[in-house]
Amino acid sequence: MEMKELTPKQIVKELNKYIISQDKAKKAVAIALRNRWRRQNVPEDLRDEILPNNIILIGPTGVGKTEISRRLSNLVNAPFIKIEASKFTEVGYVGRDVESIIRELVNLAVSQVREEMISAVEEQARKRAEERVLDLLFPPIKRRRKANLTYEQKRQERLEYEEVKSKQNQTREKLRKMLHKGSLDERVVEVKIDELPEPRVEIFSSMGLDSFDINMGEILAGFMPGQLSKRKEMKVSEAIDFLFYSESKKLVDMNEVKETAINRVEENGIVFLDEIDKIAGGKSKSGPDVSREGVQRDLLPIIEGTNVPTKYGMVDTTHVLFIASGAFHVSKPSDLIPELQGRFPIRVELQSLTKEDFAKILILPKNALIKQYTALMKTEGVDVSFTKGAIKEISNYAAMANNKMEDIGARRLHTIMTILLEKYLYELPNPECSKIKVTKEDVSKILEKIITDEDLTKYIL
Numbered sequence: 001m002e003m004k005e006l007t008p009k010q011i012v013k014e015l016n017k018y019i020i021s022q023d024k025a026k027k028a029v030a031i032a033l034r035n036r037w038r039r040q041n042v043p044e045d046l047r048d049e050i051l052p053n054n055i056i057l058i059g060p061t062g063v064g065k066t067e068i069s070r071r072l073s074n075l076v077n078a079p080f081i082k083i084e085a086s087k088f089t090e091v092g093y094v095g096r097d098v099e100s101i102i103r104e105l106v107n108l109a110v111s112q113v114r115e116e117m118i119s120a121v122e123e124q125a126r127k128r129a130e131e132r133v134l135d136l137l138f139p140p141i142k143r144r145r146k147a148n149l150t151y152e153q154k155r156q157e158r159l160e161y162e163e164v165k166s167k168q169n170q171t172r173e174k175l176r177k178m179l180h181k182g183s184l185d186e187r188v189v190e191v192k193i194d195e196l197p198e199p200r201v202e203i204f205s206s207m208g209l210d211s212f213d214i215n216m217g218e219i220l221a222g223f224m225p226g227q228l229s230k231r232k233e234m235k236v237s238e239a240i241d242f243l244f245y246s247e248s249k250k251l252v253d254m255n256e257v258k259e260t261a262i263n264r265v266e267e268n269g270i271v272f273l274d275e276i277d278k279i280a281g282g283k284s285k286s287g288p289d290v291s292r293e294g295v296q297r298d299l300l301p302i303i304e305g306t307n308v309p310t311k312y313g314m315v316d317t318t319h320v321l322f323i324a325s326g327a328f329h330v331s332k333p334s335d336l337i338p339e340l341q342g343r344f345p346i347r348v349e350l351q352s353l354t355k356e357d358f359a360k361i362l363i364l365p366k367n368a369l370i371k372q373y374t375a376l377m378k379t380e381g382v383d384v385s386f387t388k389g390a391i392k393e394i395s396n397y398a399a400m401a402n403n404k405m406e407d408i409g410a411r412r413l414h415t416i417m418t419i420l421l422e423k424y425l426y427e428l429p430n431p432e433c434s435k436i437k438v439t440k441e442d443v444s445k446i447l448e449k450i451i452t453d454e455d456l457t458k459y460i461l
C-alpha cells in the first residue's frame, strides 16, 4: 500500500487482521509510521528537525511483539529490516559491524526499487524482446544503396525495396502470430549474449562481508575486450525470457535506482531491533561474547544519526525509524545506557494474553491456527469444524498450561493444537472419513489427562 493511504487508523485496521489485542502497541507504531509521511510534507527548514518516534515494545514472550513488526513490514512499501540485537554480542561480531544493518537495508531498498522500475518498463521490454526474437527468426534485409544512380534508377530501386519490405513485413507479422500462439517455442535461435548475467563475487573486507561485491563480468571485460559477446543457441521460448531480462536491464537506469533507494532508506527506512533486552544491563562477566554495553555504544551513532558508507553511496541514518522490542524479564529498559534510552522516547507495554484473547487468536487472524489446520485437513478430503465450546476449551487449557508452567503466550496454542489433532493428522487419509466435528468434550478428553499430570504437562505441552 502507498504511504499516503496508510493513515494511522488504516494501519491499525491492517494489523488487526493478524494481531489480536495489543491496541496500544498497534497505535504507537501506526502513529510513528504516519509521522514519517507527515514529516515529508513539512517545510524543509523544519523537516530536518523532526526526529523519528523510535519505539520500544516491552512485553512478555509470545504476545505479538515480533508479529507486529512482521506484519508492519508487509504493509509498508518502505525498506524494512528486522535484526536481533543479541546477534551482535555473539562471537565473531566485531562491534563496529552494526553498520551492516544499514548496508543490508540499502541492499533491500536497491532490489526493491530495481524491481519496481523493471516492472514499470515491463511492457516496453517485452515488446523489444519480441522484436529481437523476430529479427533472429527472420533477419530483416538491409537496403543496399548503390552510388551514381540516375534519378529514374533511384526511383526504381526504391520501389523494389519497398515491395520486398512489404512482403517481409507480412512474413514478420505471420511469425509474430505464431510466436504469440507458442508454435515457435521449440525452434532454436542463436542469441548474442553481450551481457553476462552478472555472477557476483563477494570480497571479504574489514568493513564487513557485504560492503563490496564485484561484477566478475566487468572485470573480465576489462581483461579481454570483445571476448564477452558470445553467441548461444537457445529455444525461442528461452530466448524471449533471456532477451526480456536483458532489455529490461537496459531500460532501467542503475544510477537512478541507487539514488532512489538511498533516498528511500534515509526518509522511510525502518529498523526493527528485536531482543534489545539481551544487550541491556552491564558488561557480561565472562565468556566469549562482546560486551553488551559495547554493542549499545556501537548502535548509538546509527540511531542518533550518522553517515554509513555503503557500496551504493553514503547513507544518513538521522531519520531512519527504529523500533526495538524485548521481553525485559531480567533487565529493564532503564538498564540501557542513558543515551540510548533517550533515543527511544516511546515505550509501549504489551499485555499478557488472556484466554479470551486466545480464543480470538485461534480463529480470527488471517493466518489463524484453526484456519491452517482446516486447510491442511481439507487436502485429505476432510471437512473439519470446531464448535464454539471446543474453541473455548482449547483456550482454557492454553491459559492453564501457561499458568502452571512458563507463560509462553500464544505460542502455547501451537503445542496444544498439535496434541489435540495428532490422532487425526496421523490417521488421515481415511476413505470412510470426510467430516470431523471437534467438540468441547473431545478437547477435554484429550487434554485433561495431560494437564492434570504434572510430568506429562512438563514434557508434552
Ligand SMILES: Nc1ncnc2c1ncn2[C@@H]1O[C@H](COP(=O)(O)OP(=O)(O)OP(=O)(O)O)[C@@H](O)[C@H]1O
Pocket (backbone or CB within 6 Å): 018, 019, 020, 021, 022, 059, 060, 061, 062, 063, 064, 065, 066, 067, 068, 326, 327, 361, 365, 409, 410, 411
Ligand atoms: N496478539 C497476538 N495476536 C495473534 N497472534 C499472536 C499474538 N501474539 C502472539 N501471536 C502468535 O504467537 C506467535 C509468537 O508471537 P511473537 O513472535 O510476536 O512473540 P514475541 O512477543 O515476539 O515474543 P518473544 O519475546 O519471545 O520474542 C506469533 O507467530 C503469532 O502466531
Ligand SMILES: [Mg+2]
Pocket (backbone or CB within 6 Å): 065, 066, 067, 274
Ligand atoms: Mg520476538
